[in-house]
Amino acid sequence: MEELMRLDDINMIFTKKIGFMSKNKTFQALKNVNLTINKGEIIAVVGESGSGKTTIGRIITGLIKPTSGELYYEGKKFTGMINKKVHNSNIQFIQQDSYAALNPVKTIYQSLYAPIKTYNKRMTKAEIDEKIVDLMGLIGLIPVDRFLDKFPHQLSGGQRQRVLMARAISLNPKIIVADEPVSMIDVSLRLSILNLMNTLNKKMGVTFIYITHDLATARFIAQEGRIVVMYKGEVVETGNIESILKNPQHNYTKALIRAVPIPDPTLNTFDDIEIEGESY
Numbered sequence: 001m002e003e004l005m006r007l008d009d010i011n012m013i014f015t016k017k018i019g020f021m022s023k024n025k026t027f028q029a030l031k032n033v034n035l036t037i038n039k040g041e042i043i044a045v046v047g048e049s050g051s052g053k054t055t056i057g058r059i060i061t062g063l064i065k066p067t068s069g070e071l072y073y074e075g076k077k078f079t080g081m082i083n084k085k086v087h088n089s090n091i092q093f094i095q096q097d098s099y100a101a102l103n104p105v106k107t108i109y110q111s112l113y114a115p116i117k118t119y120n121k122r123m124t125k126a127e128i129d130e131k132i133v134d135l136m137g138l139i140g141l142i143p144v145d146r147f148l149d150k151f152p153h154q155l156s157g158g159q160r161q162r163v164l165m166a167r168a169i170s171l172n173p174k175i176i177v178a179d180e181p182v183s184m185i186d187v188s189l190r191l192s193i194l195n196l197m198n199t200l201n202k203k204m205g206v207t208f209i210y211i212t213h214d215l216a217t218a219r220f221i222a223q224e225g226r227i228v229v230m231y232k233g234e235v236v237e238t239g240n241i242e243s244i245l246k247n248p249q250h251n252y253t254k255a256l257i258r259a260v261p262i263p264d265p266t267l268n269t270f271d272d273i274e275i276e277g278e279s280y
């Protein structure tokens, strides 16, 4: 496998100001994290709340800089954001709250159009419109005309997550970091979003970093990929998910497995879920 990004001994220390006149308090959110991300793979980062998953995601995307350690992207030192507004279009971040991620006063068409135009100055309006129609088809929001003039609040959570996927892939990224993308949407629609990530990974070769507290969805999405288990800011275990489930090494992983029922994906447990109403 070809290396795309490497996190080399990353530490992240946050400083919190506690009250007026009092001393700053520091908190180490990541401790000596080493991780290699390969081209085209799916990695599920699993851990409880506060274990540092989102912090890793924000560092990979270049939204924050680590306190120490180095990041390499395609073998070169990765400096993250070009400036505060312009992110590296190769690495996209999809957050949990799809409503907050979209501008409430812009239509879906406007939300998709702007980033494509920003990164492809030479594309004409007609070319961008064609690309938007293709993207909408790819992420399954059809008939396209039914959605383009809608505002975010007029869509369901699942539909908004699809729009975020479309916006992310519109820039032809190499990596998409999806931070709990299904935790705020209806259980019956989660599987379709997870499947969409799998499809985009297979069709476009996009590397997905799927961040979750939920081992079951991690297992579903990373069947052929890898899992990274985080505990208190450290990567405690990494490898093929089935091997880790069968033979967990770290006590936290053992506890995590005991705490949640994990449906076996080979039993197609999810297929039994009836999706009512909309099919996305």
Ligand SMILES: Nc1ncnc2c1ncn2[C@@H]1O[C@H](COP(=O)(O)OP(=O)(O)OP(=O)(O)O)[C@@H](O)[C@H]1O
Pocket: 014, 015, 016, 027, 028, 029, 047, 048, 049, 050, 051, 052, 053, 054, 055, 056, 213
């Ligand atoms: N900007 C910040 N300033 C101070 N502390 C922070 C900041 N960002 C994160 N933290 C702290 O770092 C720790 C790890 O946070 P992080 O969001 O990475 O965890 P997480 O595993 O993603 O948890 P969750 O699932 O709840 O989002 C938390 O204790 C959090 O309070």
